[in-house]
Amino acid sequence: xxxxxxxEERKQNAANRFANRTQQLLKDSYFRSEKRRIKTGLDxxxxxxxxxxxxxxxxxRAGMKLSLLSRQLSGDVNLTLDSIGRICEAIGYEFDMVLxxxxxxxxRQPWQQRHVRGTYxxxxxxxxxxxxxxxLPLEKSRTSYKTPPCLWQERARYVETSPANDHYxxxxxxxxx
Amino acid sequence: MYLLEVHDGLFKDPFQLEASTHxxxxxxxxxxxxxxxxxxxxxxIAYRLNDVALVCPLLYEAGEFGIKDYRNFLLLMDTIIKTAxxxxxxxxxxxxAVHTGGDxxxxxxxxxxxxxxxxxxxxxKTLVRIxxxxxxxxxxxxxxxxxxxKPHNSDKTPASEQKRSKRNLQEFLDAxxxxxxxxxxxxxxxxxxxNLV
Numbered sequence: 001x002x003x004x005x006x007x008e009e010r011k012q013n014a015a016n017r018f019a020n021r022t023q024q025l026l027k028d029s030y031f032r033s034e035k036r037r038i039k040t041g042l043d044x045x046x047x048x049x050x051x052x053x054x055x056x057x058x059x060x061r062a063g064m065k066l067s068l069l070s071r072q073l074s075g076d077v078n079l080t081l082d083s084i085g086r087i088c089e090a091i092g093y094e095f096d097m098v099l100x101x102x103x104x105x106x107x108r109q110p111w112q113q114r115h116v117r118g119t120y121x122x123x124x125x126x127x128x129x130x131x132x133x134x135x136l137p138l139e140k141s142r143t144s145y146k147t148p149p150c151l152w153q154e155r156a157r158y159v160e161t162s163p164a165n166d167h168y169x170x171x172x173x174x175x176x177x
Numbered sequence: 178m179y180l181l182e183v184h185d186g187l188f189k190d191p192f193q194l195e196a197s198t199h200x201x202x203x204x205x206x207x208x209x210x211x212x213x214x215x216x217x218x219x220x221x222i223a224y225r226l227n228d229v230a231l232v233c234p235l236l237y238e239a240g241e242f243g244i245k246d247y248r249n250f251l252l253l254m255d256t257i258i259k260t261a262x263x264x265x266x267x268x269x270x271x272x273x274a275v276h277t278g279g280d281x282x283x284x285x286x287x288x289x290x291x292x293x294x295x296x297x298x299x300x301x302k303t304l305v306r307i308x309x310x311x312x313x314x315x316x317x318x319x320x321x322x323x324x325x326x327k328p329h330n331s332d333k334t335p336a337s338e339q340k341r342s343k344r345n346l347q348e349f350l351d352a353x354x355x356x357x358x359x360x361x362x363x364x365x366x367x368x369x370x371x372n373l374v
Contacts (some may be wrong), residue, residue: 001241001325002341003234011237015230018240021247022226026190031248035255042259042270049269070272074300075256111263112199 034075041075043109044087048073050111051091061090178352179208180360181233182370183321185258188251192226196364201264202311203370204257206321207345208232211361224363232361235324242305246326249303257298257307257321264317267296274300278308278334281343286354295322295342297334304329308342320349 003011025031048058059069063086071077072087088095098107183204186193197203210232216222230236239250260270267275278297284290296319299306308322322345325338352358359367 001238002337003238012231014240015227015237016240018230018236019226021240021244022188022251023190025248025251026188031251034252038252038256039259042256045270045272046260046263046265049263049265055272074272074274076300076302 037078038075040079040084041073044079044084045073046109046111047091047093048087053091058087058090062086178348178358179211179232180205180349180358180370181208181229181235182360182364183235183254183258185255187226187229187236188254188258192224194224194229194363196360196370197262199262199264200316202261202317202319204261204309204319204321205360205370206233206235207349208361209234212363214362235321239324242326246303246305249300249305250324253298253300253303253305253307257309261319267298267311271298274298278306278342279339281339281346283343283347283350285350291350293346295334295339299327306334306338308338310342310346320346322346 003014006014048055051058053061055069055073056066059066062069062083064083069087072079072083084095100107182196183206184193184195184197186195186197212224212228212232213222222228230240239247242250256271256274260267263270275296275298278295280292280294282290282292293310296309296311297306298309304327305324306327307324310320310322312318312320322342323338325335325341328335349358360369364370
């Protein structure tokens with residue numbers, strides 16, 4: 001379907017149809033369930049790939065056949081909590097069910113908390129006083145220490161109690177500190 | 178050549194048009210034009226998905242798919258975008274949902290002939306396929322060429338789709354070499370993400 005010879009009107013109609021259908025599908029509960037299933041399967045697939053174990057090893061450790069593991073990681077089947085738990089255990093993870101409001105950002109997975117483009121690494125200990133500005137590069141000092149202390153202390157407490165909702169990417173730094 | 182960074186915000190409600198901030202694969206796709214800055218009466222435009230879809234062949238071509246293929250296209254895009262965020266190699270995560278769609282040969286401005294492999298995304302059960310090319314020089318970049326619906330009676334990648342991928346890649350590389358490749362203004366404009374490539 002090469003659109004290079006399409007008329008402007010046809011493109012306009014197709015674009016409108018695309019947008020309308022997308023909005024309709026996003027409201028469709030069955031589609032949303034399918035997306036959720038795929039997301040869960042993909043999160044597990046990434047975790048398995050990151051573990052550096054082969055899928056066969058993971059399947060053996062989880063006590064299931066390779067074909068079943070592959071189907072589960074592809075998002076084609078409805079995963080049970082038991083299956084998720086077995087796969088997580090096989091790769092050295094545990095999982096929690098974290099609730100959030102529909103309007104809030106998704107909880108970030110461990111691999112999503114490592115490098116975030118366009119943000120600075122905040123290195124501070126909430127029990128210590130910030131070092132002098134001259135000890136830090138300009139960008140870091142600008143980002144880290146212009147924030148009022150009460151706010152970053154608030155954030156630090158929040159992150160400590162709820163690492164899965166760490167939207168500021170600070171949990172790892174806190175652990176390191 | 179205008180380019181759009183494809184991210185999950187495009188397929189969310191509310192719709193978002195901005196550069197994503199993860200450090201995995203950055204997905205870019207060719208567009209036919211920039212988005213308009215203002216409406217005819219000079220008011221600043223709040224972009225909707227329709228506006229973006231109108232300049233992006235990857236999106237508006239899917240508007241002519243049947244409802245089942247269209248649904249599969251959205252799910253496939255969702256899968257690709259979420260995998261991209263991890264930054265891992267595609268086959269390590271997607272396994273059988275990704276395979277090579279053949280090699281294409283393109284010519285750079287300096288006269289060098291280059292060979293690139295088509296990465297083809299698609300689940301076995303579905304007929305929707307997406308062609309992309311990847312490069313990892315500094316940042317990981319995936320150029321999403323186009324989407325198509327595979328014929329029912331063929332297992333092979335149609336030659337016409339390979340040709341189209343080649344043409345799109347050639348246009349993209351020409352634009353890079355001539356320094357005319359630019360992201361649409363709302364995602365950073367001319368110099369916005371050129372350092373990615």
